[in-house]
Amino acid sequence: MTTAMGAALRRIQLGNALSAFGNGFTVPFLFIYVSQVRNLGASTAGVVLATFAVAALFVLPFVGRVIDRRGPLPVAVAGTVSAAVGSMGLGLADSEFLVVAAAAALGAGIAVVQPSLATMIVWCSTTTTRSRAFATQFFLNNLGLGVGGLLGGQLVDTSDPSSFVRLFAIEAVMFLVLGATVATVRLPKAPRVEDAVPTDGSARNGWRALLADRAMVQLCVLGFVMFFACYGQFESGLSAFAVEVTRISPATLGMALAANTMAIVLTQFVVLRLVERRRRSRVIALVGLIWTVAWVAAGVSGLVPGAHAVATTLLISTYALFGIGESMLAPTMAPLVADLAAPGLVGQYNSAFALVKQLALAAGPAAGGLMAGSGLYAPYIVLLVACSLGISALALRLGRRLTPAQENPLRAQEQRTVAARVVPQEERATVGA
Known part of the structure; x- marks a missing residue:
């Protein structure tokens, strides 16, 4: 990786970390803010949360x-402006219409920023450094969200709406900081507008080319199951199970969520060293097994109500195991999407995978919440165990479609280097003979 690429990547990562820090100020308190502080009710708060997903599904x-x-840079800047306007709008809105409109602007902005930043990271990295770049992004995102949430909790006061205005203002400023930071980045391989469209017409038929890519389609199916079974359950089914079945307090649930973040922050780079030389499909399959153990632990925690300490430990372990699995996926999934992309279609592949993620994040809470609301906790755990085992099976099946370079870029690069050294030696031996 060149010095220019490294400098651009560091600038992107810094801006991304600051925006995550700002986002952490508001995410944990959004439901309370809309329903209680603005006195708009729980139903409106639910509509606001759903609006984020709807806006993302509309633009992606x-x-x-x-x-x-056009390149990822102007798209990312436009997304940060929309997110900043939406964030500040949430802080100032005092009616249902304004709150929903602001949520739509914020959700659309974040949805635009995510694939744009992913594409910028791809442009500023190589196949052998990409895993570390995405692992760093994931680490900084979680660290920023955790620190922002911790500080936001100290500043917020449900009896004082102005305290929430400050939180949303901080978030808006951080989005503008991200936009300003991104705008100053010199992308080492940014093409001119007229050169950005491939001459073979693949960009004009981006969705057709993507759907014809069997490996990418399988990866999207795998990604949907993955996001449905983990991320889509944190704030719905799993939280309900923890409170209603395991009988833990909301404060203990907060500790479990903190354990998830701490597992990511503490293990990310340790895990990176262990997985970056392994076959990606095998790493994803192992994550499925880890999450299977996590869901079994959650289920067992509901079977030992008399041993409250044991049940609490099992549930906190569930969240920590999810964090370890997420740390393994960070240097694996996003780089694999980029390596599967045809020339000129990196943005299309990134946005398609982001769309799959949003669909799963919409379906996951809906299914989890419905089953929890009906008291179907045993079938709920069985479903998620099956999904986790399905992740392992789908990953191994995907591995049969990946090339050696897509499965393990570092090892493939080493093999190419060795081959490049051997060929000249054989040529010299032939000349000498």
Whole structure:
């Protein structure tokens, strides 16, 4: 990686970390803010949370093509402006219409920023450094969210709406900082607008080319199951199970969520060293097994109500195991999406995978909440165990479609280097003979 690429990547990572820090100020308190502080009710708060997903689903099908045609930088800047306007709008809105409109602007902005930043990271890295770049991004995101949430909890006061205005103002400023930081980045391989569209017409038929890529389609199916079974359950089914079945207090649930973040922050780079030389499909399959153990632990925690300490430990372990699995996926999934992408379609592939993630994050809470609301906790755990085992099976099946370079870029690079050294030696031996 060149010095220019490294400098651009550090600037992108810094801006991304600051925006995550700002986002952490508001995310844990959004439901309380809308329902109680603005006195708009729980139903409106639910609509606001759903609006984030709807806005993302609306813009993501179109974002990829724009990124590939115009480059990720202007798209990312536009997304940060929309997110900043939406965030500040949430802080100032005092009616249902204004709150929902602001949530739509914030959700759309974040949805635009994510694939744009992912594409910028791809442009500023190589196949052999990409895993570390995405692992660093994931680490900084979680660290920023954790620190922001901790400080936000100290500043917020439900009896004082102005304290929430300050939180949303901080978030808005951090999005603008991200936009300003990104705008100053010199992308080492940024193409001109007229060169951004491949001459073979693949960008004009981006979705058709993507759907014809069997490996990418399988990866999207795998990603949907993955996000449904883990991320989609944190704030719905799993939280309900923890409170209603395991009988832990909301404070203890907060500790479990903190354990998830701490597991990511403490293990990310240790895990990176262990997985970056392994086959990606095998790493993903191992994550499925780890999450299977996590869901079994959650289920067992509901079977020992008389041993409250044991039940609490099991549930906290569930969240920690999810964190370890997430740490393994960070240097694996996003780089694999980039390595599967055809030339000129990196933005399309990134936005398509982001769309799959949003669909799973919409379906996961809906399914989890419905089953929890019906008291179907045993079938709920069985479903998630099956999904986790399905992740392992789908990952191994995907591995049969990946090339050696897509499975393990570092090892493939080492083999190419060795081959490049051997060939000249054989040529010299032939000349000498």
